[in-house]
Structure formats: C-alpha cells, structure tokens
Amino acid sequence: MKRRTVKRYLLAAPALVLLGAAGCKKAESVRPYTTIPVARRDIIVTATASGVIQPILTLSVKSKASGEIIAMPVQTGDEVKKGQLLAKIDPRIPQNNLSQAQASLDVAKAQLENATAQLKRGEALYQSKSITEAGYDSAQLASATARSAVVTAAANLQTAKDAMEDTQVRAPITGTILELDAVLGTVISSPTNDVGGGTVILKMASLDTVQVSALVDETDVGKVQPGMPVTITVDAYPNRQFDGRVLKIEPQAQVSQNVTMFPVDVNILNPEHLLKPGMNTEVEIHVGQRQGVLAVPNAALRTERDVASAATVLGLDPQAVQRQLNAAPGGGAAPGGGDGSKLHAAEPAKAGGQVQRSAATGPSYIVFALRGGKIVPVRVTTGLTDLDYIEVTSGLAETDTVLVLSGSPSR
Structure with a gap:
C-alpha cells in the first residue's frame, strides 16, 4: 500500500510542475500598461x-379702475398678445361718470355760445355809448369764464373716457400668464392718486x-x-x-x-x-x-518626479531613460522652471469666447510611447485639459501610441 501511494505522488509531480510553469508564463505575459493611440479630439473645459x-422681467398687472371683476377670460399658462383683454371691471360707475362729463361739456358749450353772443352785443352797445365800461367788462369776463368752463368740461370728459377704458385690463406685453392674484367676482380698489397702490390682478412675463x-x-x-x-x-x-x-x-x-x-x-x-x-x-x-487637437489621456502623463518609478514598472533602466530625455531636443527642466506637476487649467476667453494662447507655452510632461516596437520616453508640451484628456501641442504625432500604466490615476 505504501509503494502504490508513493508511485501516485511521483506521477502527479510532473503534472503539477507543468501547471505551475504555465501559470508563471501566463503571469509574465500580462503587460503592466495599455496602449492608447494619439488622436485628434475636442477638448472642452467647463465650470x-x-x-x-x-x-x-415679471410684470404685476393692476387695474386703474375700482369695482367688481365681471370677466376674466385668461388662465395661468395662457399665451397672450400685447393689448389682449385680461380682465373686465364693472363699468357702470365709470359709464355714469362719462355720461355726466358729456352732459357738462354740452352745457359749457351752450353757455359759451350765449356768453359770446352777449359779448358781441355788449361791444356794439359800448361803442354806441349805450352801456358803461363796467358793463362791457362784465360781458368780457362772462365770455372768458364760459371758455374756461368748456376747457374744464372737455378735460373731465377725457378723464371719464380714460376711466371707462381702464375697466378693460389689457396685456402690456406679449407673454405668458404666470399667476392669477384675483378671480372672477373679486372687488378691487385702485386709488387714483397712489401710483404704488391698487390690487394686483395677475402676474405675467x-x-x-x-x-x-x-x-x-x-x-x-x-x-x-x-x-x-x-x-x-x-x-x-x-x-x-x-x-x-x-x-x-x-x-x-x-x-x-x-x-x-x-x-x-x-x-x-x-x-x-x-x-x-x-x-x-x-x-x-x-x-x-479646443477643436480637433492632438490629445492623450491625462493618465499617460509623467512628471520629473515619477518618471523613474514608471520606467522601472515598464522594465526600463531609469538612468538610461533620463539620459534619453536629456539628449532629446528641449531636454531638461519643464518650461518656466517648474517640474510640470500641475496641469494647465483653462484660461479666460477673449472676444467671442475663444481661448487664445501660444501653442508652445504650456506645461511640459513626459510620456512613454511605442516607436518602432520599442518603448521610448518623450517630452511633450501640453495645453488645455478636461481632466480626462489633455491637448498635446508638441512632441507627439498622430502616428504615435502612448502607454498608460495599469492602475495609473488620472492627473
């Protein structure tokens, strides 16, 4: 029994070795990065x-007339045109006032005709020395008083007409009824001498x-x-x-x-x-x-501080990577003396809302690109970023492919 057991273990051992080797090979084949082609896209930054x-503008519509609302042909949400009827106030009192004003004007006109005729007779009598100067002055005063009464009556008639028109409340603008503050049957009061007084009938805008x-x-x-x-x-x-x-x-x-x-x-x-x-x-x-600019993911960007660690993850020699960067045109520190640790944010727009900025004045970063089947470090100048992608103004072309380390956070 013991020999059989040993034999089984010996047979199983090569199989376990093969499975372990296959697992190691599979683990080694998993790349620590993903490849992203450099492409053109729109970069939009928003606040x-x-x-x-x-x-x-919201208008509070009031009535200049006082009385009971006898008609209200609109509801909230209605679209109305300028001048359209919104409400009608009981017109009986204004109508009576209008009739009285018309009658007063007719009387004033008749009195003026009488006073004018008396003035003409008085002038003839005064020239013939039939009346005294005081009598002639009285005739002139009566004529002037009659003319004044006509003017006053005409003004009162116009006021009465306006008051009659005010019983019909019309839309001051073309708009929408937002709120009804009075309903059919409401008795409103609108003091004529108080500009800020009166009852709000509705609100519109x-x-x-x-x-x-x-x-x-x-x-x-x-x-x-x-x-x-x-x-x-x-x-x-x-x-x-x-x-x-x-x-x-x-x-x-x-x-x-x-x-x-x-x-x-x-x-x-x-x-x-x-x-x-x-x-x-x-x-x-x-x-x-930015419209149609070259862009790469923010996660592909490396700064001077973390380029060595990224090179190690990619299996590259950090010192060799640094030498390549220093030997490349524009190698060394980032423009402006910084280390490129901050992404370029949106700058204020000029006329027309379009951002204007030189293409080669943005912060500098380092990306790892695939060129000729090899991973090479490339220093790039960047522009606008939307926190997912960033504009590349120099250093890369549409034919390039950049590497994003697995689990790399977006910068």
Whole structure:
C-alpha cells in the first residue's frame, strides 16, 4: 500500500510542475500598461453650477379702475398678445361718470355760445355809448369764464373716457400668464392718486428668453467672462441641452456653509417655451475649448518626479531613460522652471469666447510611447485639459501610441 501511494505522488509531480510553469508564463505575459493611440479630439473645459430658471422681467398687472371683476377670460399658462383683454371691471360707475362729463361739456358749450353772443352785443352797445365800461367788462369776463368752463368740461370728459377704458385690463406685453392674484367676482380698489397702490390682478412675463442666476464657486469665477457659451440641462428634458450666454458676473458674493459663491447671470433663448420659471438647472459654462487637437489621456502623463518609478514598472533602466530625455531636443527642466506637476487649467476667453494662447507655452510632461516596437520616453508640451484628456501641442504625432500604466490615476 505504501509503494502504490508513493508511485501516485511521483506521477502527479510532473503534472503539477507543468501547471505551475504555465501559470508563471501566463503571469509574465500580462503587460503592466495599455496602449492608447494619439488622436485628434475636442477638448472642452467647463465650470459647473446650479440655478433656477427665472423670467428676465415679471410684470404685476393692476387695474386703474375700482369695482367688481365681471370677466376674466385668461388662465395661468395662457399665451397672450400685447393689448389682449385680461380682465373686465364693472363699468357702470365709470359709464355714469362719462355720461355726466358729456352732459357738462354740452352745457359749457351752450353757455359759451350765449356768453359770446352777449359779448358781441355788449361791444356794439359800448361803442354806441349805450352801456358803461363796467358793463362791457362784465360781458368780457362772462365770455372768458364760459371758455374756461368748456376747457374744464372737455378735460373731465377725457378723464371719464380714460376711466371707462381702464375697466378693460389689457396685456402690456406679449407673454405668458404666470399667476392669477384675483378671480372672477373679486372687488378691487385702485386709488387714483397712489401710483404704488391698487390690487394686483395677475402676474405675467415673456418667456422667449429666460435667465438663470447660477452660483459659481469662487475658484472658477475668475475664468468666467460675459459672452461665454453655456450649456443648460433640466430634469424635465434629460436628453436635451439648451444653449445660453453669460450675461454678467454679479460683484457681490454669497456665502453658504462657509463656501463662497458668485451669482453668474445666464440668458437662455427659449422660443418653444419649454423652460418654465422655477425649474432647477445644471449649468456648464464653457471657459475653454479646443477643436480637433492632438490629445492623450491625462493618465499617460509623467512628471520629473515619477518618471523613474514608471520606467522601472515598464522594465526600463531609469538612468538610461533620463539620459534619453536629456539628449532629446528641449531636454531638461519643464518650461518656466517648474517640474510640470500641475496641469494647465483653462484660461479666460477673449472676444467671442475663444481661448487664445501660444501653442508652445504650456506645461511640459513626459510620456512613454511605442516607436518602432520599442518603448521610448518623450517630452511633450501640453495645453488645455478636461481632466480626462489633455491637448498635446508638441512632441507627439498622430502616428504615435502612448502607454498608460495599469492602475495609473488620472492627473
């Protein structure tokens, strides 16, 4: 029994050796990096914020007339044109006042005709010495008083007509009814001598262009300028983006939970009126943009501090790598005397919202590229980054392939 057991172990041993060798070979074949071709892409850097949709201007519509609302042919959400009837106030009292004013004007005109005729007779009598000068003066005064009464009556009639027109409340602008503050049957009071008084009947606004006051972190607000393009998304339309422009940056900061934010006003074209007041929005301000530039993943970048460790992982001699970098054109320290440990952030845009910067003034980094089947270190100059990819302004071509170490964090 013991001999059989030993024999079985001896037969199993070569098989275990073969399996172990296969496992070692498989482990050795796993590369510590992935290859990423250098390609052209768009780099867009945004400053994100949140806000609430608001109309640019909201009007509180009041009535100059007092009385009971007897008609209100609009509801919230209705689109109305300028001059369209919004509400009608009981016109009985204004109508009576109008009739009285018309009658007063007719009387004043009749009195003026009588006074004018008496003045003509008085003038003839005065010239013939039939009346005294005092009598002639009285006739002149009566004529002037009659003319004044006509002017006063005409003014009162126009005021009565205006009051009659005021019983019909019409839309001051083309817009949307947002809120009804009075309903059919409400008795409103509108003091004629108090400009700020009166009862608000409804609120309305034009929604053709709406506005968002987005709170931008103070670390990003320095990159924001008026005129920059903005992309807006709302929960109501998750698969649709709306375009806007930065109108202005408010000068007064707001502090909430020890975080300093600046309100940035954004205007958004809303021709379909899909965006409603009160909707919560996510705002992305395009503070930097590059179209169709060479780009590599941020994870492919190495600095002077970690290039040696990366070379070791790749199986290269760190000293040989350093010699290659020093021998290459532009070798040595990063431009500007730094070590390239910070990525280039978006700079403020110039006219038209386009970023303008020289192509060879960005920070310098090192990447490992595959050239001719060999891994070689390459010093590159970079530009704009969106934290996933970074623009390469010099050092690489579209035919190159860069290496990203497995588990390498994005810089």
